[in-house]
Amino acid sequence: MKIGLYFGTFNPIHIGHLIIANHMAENSDLDQIWMVVTPHNPLKNKKTILDDYQRLQLVFLATEDYPKIKPSDIEFKLTQPNYTVNTLAHLQDKYPQHEFALIMGEDNLKSFHKWKNHEVILQNHSIYVYPRIATETDAKQDLTIKNNPNIHTIDAPIVEISSTFIRENIKNKKNVRPLMPEKVWEYIDHNNLYKK
Known part of the structure; x- marks a missing residue:
């Protein structure tokens, strides 16, 4: 099975995330999309970031009606700070029967050359890129x-x-x-999240 990994803090997950994930699931050769919830770095005091498990719960609520899209807490169990290359190695080791690919926006591709061991990632994994609104710096994209x-x-x-x-x-x-799946909005509203 070919699995696309869509990383994010998902704080909160919204319909934009779902539109991209579903588009990748339906219009590429990826069999499943795993929404990988990035754990909050405990060294960064960001009050705006919800607890890891609350964000995972929101992703679960958003994706439970989409059989090809799954929430993933795989990075919660890895040593922090974590790098994508380590997550990929861990997943390949845990699920040798699957092939893993990355999903990223065009804006992230521009800084991809700064990622730890980006050459190793590119050599061993496909990257599926979705478009973002173009900016003037786009012309400087690393064509290699x-x-x-x-x-x-x-x-x-x-x-x-x-x-x-x-x-x-x-x-x-x-x-x-209107910007979130109904169950996500209800959970946020019921629990008074993001109101302070």
Whole structure:
């Protein structure tokens, strides 16, 4: 089975994340998408980041009706700070029957050359790239990475919704219900999350 790993803090998960994950599941050769919830770095005092397990619960609620999309807490069990290359090695060791690929936005691909052991990742794994709104710096993209045969650009919809925008609007008592799956919105509302 070929599995696409979609990493994120998902703080909170929103319809933009789901649109991309579902598009990858339905319009690429990936069999499943695992939404890998990135653990909160305990050294960073970010009050805006929900507890790891609450964010995982939100991803579970958002994806339970999508058989091809699964929540993953795989990074919760790994030593922090963690690097993607280590997560991939751990997953390959734990699930040798699967092939793992990365899903990332075009903006992340630009800084990919700065990732720890990025050459090893690129040599052993495919990367599925979804578009973001272009900026002036896009012309400076490293073409050696972009033209690598393991990089697959997927013509996914461009969704400009951010978790930051959602959190700020909740704090300001604005209605953000349409931006999240219903069960996610209900959980956040019921538990008074992001209101302070």
